[in-house]
Amino acid sequence: MTQSATKMQWKAEACCGQARAGHLHTAHGTIPTPTFMPVGTAGTVKAMTMDAVRATGAGIILGNTYHLMLRPGAERVRKMGGLHRMMDWSGPILTDSGGFQVMSLGALRKLDQDGVTFNSHIDGSKHRLTPESSTDIQHALDATITMCFDECPALPATPERLESSMELSMRWAARSREAFVQRPGYGQFGIVQGGTERDLRARSAKALTDIGFEGYAIGGLAVGEGQELMFSTLDFTTPLLPQDHARYLMGVGTPDDLLGGVERGVDMFDCVMPTRAGRTARAYTERGTLNLRNARHAGDNRPISPDCDCLACSRHSRAYLHHLFRANEILGPMLLTWHNLAYYQRLMREIRAAIVNGTLPQKAEELRASWAAGDW
Amino acid sequence: MTQSATKMQWKAEACCGQARAGHLHTAHGTIPTPTFMPVGTAGTVKAMTMDAVRATGAGIILGNTYHLMLRPGAERVRKMGGLHRMMDWSGPILTDSGGFQVMSLGALRKLDQDGVTFNSHIDGSKHRLTPESSTDIQHALDATITMCFDECPALPATPERLESSMELSMRWAARSREAFVQRPGYGQFGIVQGGTERDLRARSAKALTDIGFEGYAIGGLAVGEGQELMFSTLDFTTPLLPQDHARYLMGVGTPDDLLGGVERGVDMFDCVMPTRAGRTARAYTERGTLNLRNARHAGDNRPISPDCDCLACSRHSRAYLHHLFRANEILGPMLLTWHNLAYYQRLMREIRAAIVNGTLPQKAEELRASWAAGDW
Ligand SMILES: [Zn+2]
Ligand SMILES: [Zn+2]
Numbered sequence: 001m002t003q004s005a006t007k008m009q010w011k012a013e014a015c016c017g018q019a020r021a022g023h024l025h026t027a028h029g030t031i032p033t034p035t036f037m038p039v040g041t042a043g044t045v046k047a048m049t050m051d052a053v054r055a056t057g058a059g060i061i062l063g064n065t066y067h068l069m070l071r072p073g074a075e076r077v078r079k080m081g082g083l084h085r086m087m088d089w090s091g092p093i094l095t096d097s098g099g100f101q102v103m104s105l106g107a108l109r110k111l112d113q114d115g116v117t118f119n120s121h122i123d124g125s126k127h128r129l130t131p132e133s134s135t136d137i138q139h140a141l142d143a144t145i146t147m148c149f150d151e152c153p154a155l156p157a158t159p160e161r162l163e164s165s166m167e168l169s170m171r172w173a174a175r176s177r178e179a180f181v182q183r184p185g186y187g188q189f190g191i192v193q194g195g196t197e198r199d200l201r202a203r204s205a206k207a208l209t210d211i212g213f214e215g216y217a218i219g220g221l222a223v224g225e226g227q228e229l230m231f232s233t234l235d236f237t238t239p240l241l242p243q244d245h246a247r248y249l250m251g252v253g254t255p256d257d258l259l260g261g262v263e264r265g266v267d268m269f270d271c272v273m274p275t276r277a278g279r280t281a282r283a284y285t286e287r288g289t290l291n292l293r294n295a296r297h298a299g300d301n302r303p304i305s306p307d308c309d310c311l312a313c314s315r316h317s318r319a320y321l322h323h324l325f326r327a328n329e330i331l332g333p334m335l336l337t338w339h340n341l342a343y344y345q346r347l348m349r350e351i352r353a354a355i356v357n358g359t360l361p362q363k364a365e366e367l368r369a370s371w372a373a374g375d376w
Numbered sequence: 377m378t379q380s381a382t383k384m385q386w387k388a389e390a391c392c393g394q395a396r397a398g399h400l401h402t403a404h405g406t407i408p409t410p411t412f413m414p415v416g417t418a419g420t421v422k423a424m425t426m427d428a429v430r431a432t433g434a435g436i437i438l439g440n441t442y443h444l445m446l447r448p449g450a451e452r453v454r455k456m457g458g459l460h461r462m463m464d465w466s467g468p469i470l471t472d473s474g475g476f477q478v479m480s481l482g483a484l485r486k487l488d489q490d491g492v493t494f495n496s497h498i499d500g501s502k503h504r505l506t507p508e509s510s511t512d513i514q515h516a517l518d519a520t521i522t523m524c525f526d527e528c529p530a531l532p533a534t535p536e537r538l539e540s541s542m543e544l545s546m547r548w549a550a551r552s553r554e555a556f557v558q559r560p561g562y563g564q565f566g567i568v569q570g571g572t573e574r575d576l577r578a579r580s581a582k583a584l585t586d587i588g589f590e591g592y593a594i595g596g597l598a599v600g601e602g603q604e605l606m607f608s609t610l611d612f613t614t615p616l617l618p619q620d621h622a623r624y625l626m627g628v629g630t631p632d633d634l635l636g637g638v639e640r641g642v643d644m645f646d647c648v649m650p651t652r653a654g655r656t657a658r659a660y661t662e663r664g665t666l667n668l669r670n671a672r673h674a675g676d677n678r679p680i681s682p683d684c685d686c687l688a689c690s691r692h693s694r695a696y697l698h699h700l701f702r703a704n705e706i707l708g709p710m711l712l713t714w715h716n717l718a719y720y721q722r723l724m725r726e727i728r729a730a731i732v733n734g735t736l737p738q739k740a741e742e743l744r745a746s747w748a749a750g751d752w
Contacts, residue, residue, distance in 0.1 A: 042699075042703045042705060043696070043699060043700075043703075043705075044700060044705045044706075044707040046705065046706055046707070047706040047707070047710075048707070049687060049707070049710065049711075050691070051687070071699065071702060071703055072674070072695070072698075072699040072702075076674070076675065076695070076699075079675065079677070079695075080677060080693060080695055080696060081677075086692075086693075086695075086696050087696075088691040088692060298448070298452070299452065299455065301455070301456060301457075311425060311427070315426070315464040316462075316464060317456060317462075319448070319452070319455075319456055319462075320419070320456060320462050320463075322448075323418075323419060323447065323448040323452075324419075324420060326447060326448075327418045327419075327443075327447055329418060329420045329422065330420075330422055330423040330706060330709065330710070331420040331422070331423070331424070331425070333706065334423075334425065334706070334710070335425075
């Protein structure tokens, strides 16, 4: 992280095909893109200290508005000095709008033209989110990047459902923008919706760019449509977005998804996969995935990955990690989450370097061959 | 930790009443005493990386033979390069003999003159521990300090039960010593038994000193007898032990127990309290204990302790820790275990400094008044 920005801006450094390397300048420092944002749902990246998150090379993290508004509450976070102070993270933080998680986690949710009323999955208490309240809450959280409040239908969905949902989301985007308080180096991202429909995506992108945001997210993907359909949707969606703004593919994904996203012009990603997998003994490596509970690791004194400099790989063996997971020791999730996030960050650094060097096609081929080759 | 020792030796630096400050020289470095050993039951100090354990100032840790022999197994640990290598801990490690935990955790246990047969609490598999096999296992684990295999009755117990148990333990101590393989800087501690009976403790101490060990532990206390009886037993037991060897009070205790133990001539302690409490939201501080789940901490932006330099206190508020425990986030136990171990280590450093300065009585009075004063 370097000096803070007076204006949130993404600046290109190099391109390679559709792929872009750049920097996002924010009030909380500058981060190189493409970048992967570890997910800190409830004000903590699960099983990680922030020193550990920093050690993986992460530059920006994500927080979930839905979880934080319910517990500890937005006003409580504000009184703790905002998310950065509360979590001990001085870099940029992006918060989602809460809309997606209300739809997946909230109980008795009721959507109307103005917003969503729902009951907390924690204690059943009644809450309401609107474009205005979501934006206000993200302000109280002190989010560096605020996301527009939108509605996102599960796929597959009928074109009619996708269209009405997209149109609602665009009306909400205008209201979210209206409610957003500009501050130096802070920004707000619009979210392109429209499912897998090209013309809906085009209309959505036009509506958002007409409003004008500091960045543009692609929503409504990675919701069950499969990688092929996600990639083909990206193929026609990213060209609809401004060249000079950051693009963020929400909730994605596997290492292979990230590579495919970058190749299609995406700059930012977030996903619970590396952290969730870390708690369930699943390791991501340059040679695919491993399940450390598997008995074949019980006597294996090699590290998870010979090329990884994370705490798990530099100090411990697979045999030890296997033991920790078998014994349900907290250190297992701690070490493996660290490894997985370190792998994701290393992957993004390698991809970025290849873009800068103009060698992304070769690098992509190498990465895919290595993932396919399987464990050492 | 400084240079390794060719012979395990405890050397006095200063005394203050019965209390002693000294150094224990071992193959894995020299540690100042009095010292508190964090418990790493199954090859991990629960919820802590070893870097975090080091950061608390811990110099020596404890491992549990019972747990490690069952999972991952002593031979497996040996093949991982021993406990130090497996856990990433280059300092000294003391392992218990397994006897105490067989009696508290093992199923269908059957005691005979030669040893104990029992079923694993994990998978029901049948195992046997004898003075010889316990000593061999601790050797395979590469324990810096090996403990004698003994039998420890719960208190209260009849004098007859205490006597026969003590006598059995002394025969087992001789066999444990026979089985112990001397290596430079490694050592074995005998364990004084005899419950709260002065003459039994005296006979036990005589039996052990006749055999000759690198250090002497006081066993059979902190098993339900209460602090008063524990202290009065220590009052007549520590004077029975050689002045020029380390003394270790097993399984003790609260901060107040540690202080009382040091005042009665004890040099080494271990206990699961600070780590277990850290996982259940209970903080140890210089002003007594706090329960961070308590609602009164929900909006408290102060650290747990203003004088603690642990990660929890230097970067986070009580309000954040309260949130983490309410949300069942792993970071709660991680941060609070760190704090509790840091407090225990700071307490031992302060007590040691007071011994060296000849001001232990004043320091003890201060500490007790502060604990009694309650939270800030
Ligand atoms: Zn690693
Ligand atoms: Zn602390």
